[in-house]
Amino acid sequence: MTTAVLPKIRELKPGFGAEIEGVDIRTADDATLDGVVATFHRHGAILLRDQSPTPPDLMRFIGRFGEAEDHTLVENTLPGFPKIYILSNRVDENGKPIGAHNDGIGWHTDYSYKAEPVMATMLYAVETPPEGADTLLADCCKAWNALPPERRAELDGKIVHHSWRHFMATREYNRMEDPPEDLLRDNPDVFHPLVRTHPADGRKALFPSTGTVKGVVGMSDEEGVALVEDLVAFATREAFVFRHKWRAGDVLMWDNRCTLHTGTLYDDTRYFRLMHRLWVKGDKPY
Numbered sequence: 038m039t040t041a042v043l044p045k046i047r048e049l050k051p052g053f054g055a056e057i058e059g060v061d062i063r064t065a066d067d068a069t070l071d072g073v074v075a076t077f078h079r080h081g082a083i084l085l086r087d088q089s090p091t092p093p094d095l096m097r098f099i100g101r102f103g104e105a106e107d108h109t110l111v112e113n114t115l116p117g118f119p120k121i122y123i124l125s126n127r128v129d130e131n132g133k134p135i136g137a138h139n140d141g142i143g144w145h146t147d148y149s150y151k152a153e154p155v156m157a158t159m160l161y162a163v164e165t166p167p168e169g170a171d172t173l174l175a176d177c178c179k180a181w182n183a184l185p186p187e188r189r190a191e192l193d194g195k196i197v198h199h200s201w202r203h204f205m206a207t208r209e210y211n212r213m214e215d216p217p218e219d220l221l222r223d224n225p226d227v228f229h230p231l232v233r234t235h236p237a238d239g240r241k242a243l244f245p246s247t248g249t250v251k252g253v254v255g256m257s258d259e260e261g262v263a264l265v266e267d268l269v270a271f272a273t274r275e276a277f278v279f280r281h282k283w284r285a286g287d288v289l290m291w292d293n294r295c296t297l298h299t300g301t302l303y304d305d306t307r308y309f310r311l312m313h314r315l316w317v318k319g320d321k322p323y
């Protein structure tokens with residue numbers, strides 16, 4: 038298969054991420070879209086600006102990367118599009134929230150409470166506040182490579198305990214003390230390596246998170262959580278982080294196998310935000 042040479046690529050941060058210019062995801066041909074996918078795998082994140090996809094366009098585009106993943110809280114999905122999750126502070130005509138508000142605040146990797154966490158996350162900005170609500174991406178390969186060899190040797194092979202129940206009971210926003218039984222049954226605790234290998238080329242990345250982390254195997258829960266928090270603090274130093282300032286029409290996608298991300302707050306008493314979030318299924322970390 039021939040892969041298009043993309044018109045213009047600009048790194049989001051030296052060695053990480055790529056802004057792709059001159060591609061309309063609704064109308065691009067197959068070779069160009071193959072090039073977009075290849076750029077994503079090579080750079081860990083991609084940004085395409087000035088897009089105006091409909092929900093079916095978003096579904097087609099995400100399908101280029103793999104199979105779209107489901108969402109745990111289906112009540113926040115776009116009616117008729119169960120794979121499109123809404124992040125918003127808007128409410129409908131009855132005053133009911135149309136999606137999840139402040140859902141991704143705190144450094145994390147998506148679906149870390151699943152045996153097969155999502156490979157990629159895509160956000161499409163429908164409406165953005167003029168200030169705040171930036172999304173931050175941390176390059177966890179660069180962070181891993183920056184650790185001294187002896188520290189890497191200590192960390193490689195450690196296993197992290199993740200728990201959806203713990204996450205829902207302790208998160209700052211959208212806390213759920215007593216989740217429904219069916220959701221608890223569908224989301225049992227899982228264990229993932231602290232250092233992950235990228236299946237595309239074998240590069241290694243720190244794979245910590247916050248929220249879902251209950252401990253590290255072989256350590257007390259307090260010590261384990263403290264170790265993971267330390268590594269999150271390290272991986273999210275400014276040197277490793279790209280800050281995205283949103284404009285309506287932006288499509289930002291990142292590879293959860295080698296990044297951490299967080300949303301940031303905004304003045305929700307003055308502004309509205311509306312984002313569509315889609316996930317691509319992933320595989321078991323190793």
Ligand code: SIN
Pocket residue numbers: 124140141142158170171172173298299300301312314
């Ligand atoms: C997320 O973590 O899924 C969303 C991040 C954001 O809203 O900026």
